[in-house]
Amino acid sequence: MPPEKHALLSASSASRWLKCTAAPRFEEGLPENTSEYAEEGRLAHAIGELKVLKKCTPMSTRTYNTRLNKLKKNPLYDPEMDKTTDLYLEHITEQVMDYDSAPTVAVEVRVDFSDYVPEGFGTCDCCIIGGDLLSITDYKHGKGVPVSAVGNPQMKLYALGALRRYAAVFGDTIKRVRMTIDQPRLDSYTTDEITVEELRAWGESIKPIAQRAFSGLGEFVPGDHCRFCRGKAQCRARAKVNTALEDFKDCVPAGSIPADALVPQEHSHTGAVTGEEVHPLLTDAEIGDLLERGAQLVQWYKDLEAYATEALLAGKEIPGWKLVAGRSNRTFTDQDAAIQAVIAAGYDEALVYDRKPKTLSELEKLMGKAEFAEKIGGFVTKPLGKPTLAPASDKREAYAPAASDFAGVKADA
Numbered sequence: 001m002p003p004e005k006h007a008l009l010s011a012s013s014a015s016r017w018l019k020c021t022a023a024p025r026f027e028e029g030l031p032e033n034t035s036e037y038a039e040e041g042r043l044a045h046a047i048g049e050l051k052v053l054k055k056c057t058p059m060s061t062r063t064y065n066t067r068l069n070k071l072k073k074n075p076l077y078d079p080e081m082d083k084t085t086d087l088y089l090e091h092i093t094e095q096v097m098d099y100d101s102a103p104t105v106a107v108e109v110r111v112d113f114s115d116y117v118p119e120g121f122g123t124c125d126c127c128i129i130g131g132d133l134l135s136i137t138d139y140k141h142g143k144g145v146p147v148s149a150v151g152n153p154q155m156k157l158y159a160l161g162a163l164r165r166y167a168a169v170f171g172d173t174i175k176r177v178r179m180t181i182d183q184p185r186l187d188s189y190t191t192d193e194i195t196v197e198e199l200r201a202w203g204e205s206i207k208p209i210a211q212r213a214f215s216g217l218g219e220f221v222p223g224d225h226c227r228f229c230r231g232k233a234q235c236r237a238r239a240k241v242n243t244a245l246e247d248f249k250d251c252v253p254a255g256s257i258p259a260d261a262l263v264p265q266e267h268s269h270t271g272a273v274t275g276e277e278v279h280p281l282l283t284d285a286e287i288g289d290l291l292e293r294g295a296q297l298v299q300w301y302k303d304l305e306a307y308a309t310e311a312l313l314a315g316k317e318i319p320g321w322k323l324v325a326g327r328s329n330r331t332f333t334d335q336d337a338a339i340q341a342v343i344a345a346g347y348d349e350a351l352v353y354d355r356k357p358k359t360l361s362e363l364e365k366l367m368g369k370a371e372f373a374e375k376i377g378g379f380v381t382k383p384l385g386k387p388t389l390a391p392a393s394d395k396r397e398a399y400a401p402a403a404s405d406f407a408g409v410k411a412d413a
């Protein structure tokens with residue numbers, strides 16, 4: 001499987017270039033990292049595609065098995081891929097069954113959305129069309145961050161491309177578009193639905209932004225979207241907003257605090273600063289602000305560390321820094337031989353071996369989700385996790401046990 005060629009303004013990077021219009025041309029000049037994760041994802045996609053093709057198009061079992069076995073010979077193949085792509089297939093099958101009559105199903109569909117985005121094209125994992133509904137599904141193999149289909153620009157661009165591709169066959173019978181992202185390894189399945197009219201209006205609204213991003217005259221706008229940018233470590237604009245003095249300077253009153261400006265602590269610790277008075281304790285509002293800025297700073301620092309490590313490994317110099325060997329643990333060169341030597345020395349086998357059951361996740365991986373749920377699901381319980389700090393925008397529900405439940409509980413750092 002050769003690496004996929006990407007458009008300058010790809011659908012998968014749309015959430016970035018829609019906010020930072022300078023990113024595409026900036027990234028263009030930087031080397032692309034092909035990670036093992038991306039290769040794994042491509043392999044899982046190929047397996048999923050084959051399964052959907054077998055289910056929805058005429059394909060002999062022999063051809064299917066030959067192709068599947070060939071994919072399984074890839075050194076990156078992991079049996080987990082079989083399970084996750086089974087779940088993807090199950091979900092596609094459910095969607096097909098939802099149509100009143102058998103819909104048209106196509107996989108790995110090359111879509112062109114250049115009517116809206118200069119030279120925009122991409123590959124949509126699965127398109128299902130029937131009646132007035134176009135359903136598109138994107139399979140994501142990654143298990144880093146769950147990606148929601150709701151309002152997702154990547155999905156909207158694929159949908160615009162799919163409408164264009166099938167216009168000749170279906171004309172304007174398609175009135176609704178359903179967009180789904182399946183991320184089985186994170187148990188995340190999300191769907192959004194809009195009318196074709198709404199989708200096209202959105203496409204029109206992003207045209208000038210896409211033009212700006214394509215022209216190379218865009219603006220650098222750092223934010224959460226920097227996380228997947230190829231230039232995240234070297235970008236000066238991102239460095240500028242993350243430079244501690246710059247970033248933190250307006251969070252608290254600037255300069256040294258004269259002793260007579262301090263108000264006594266008992267006055268209030270939530271307290272606002274009145275006139276020239278400055279309280280020695282930060283207010284809760286200031287702490288909220290600092291945490292928000294600090295999160296970006298920590299992420300940026302990690303990106304800098306990763307960049308410098310790679311550069312030093314490649315033989316470059318990062319002034320003031322070097323690589324050292326990290327901590328490591330002793331290990332046997334031949335564990336079996338070592339254990340045999342212990343037994344030969346007169347130690348009882350029962351003392352030498354620990355018999356440990358597999359973990360819950362290992363058993364689920366072994367049995368598959370369905371059998372696991374059926375046979376031992378009743379033994380599974382999930383206690384409420386320890387309270388963990390998260391931004392108010394986090395999609396998880398707020399932790400709200402009785403106040404007494406917190407007694408003695410220490411929050412995660």
Ligand code: SF4
Binds near residue numbers: 223225226
């Ligand atoms: S790191 Fe952020 S600000 Fe810099 S180009 Fe990339 S997305 Fe834009």
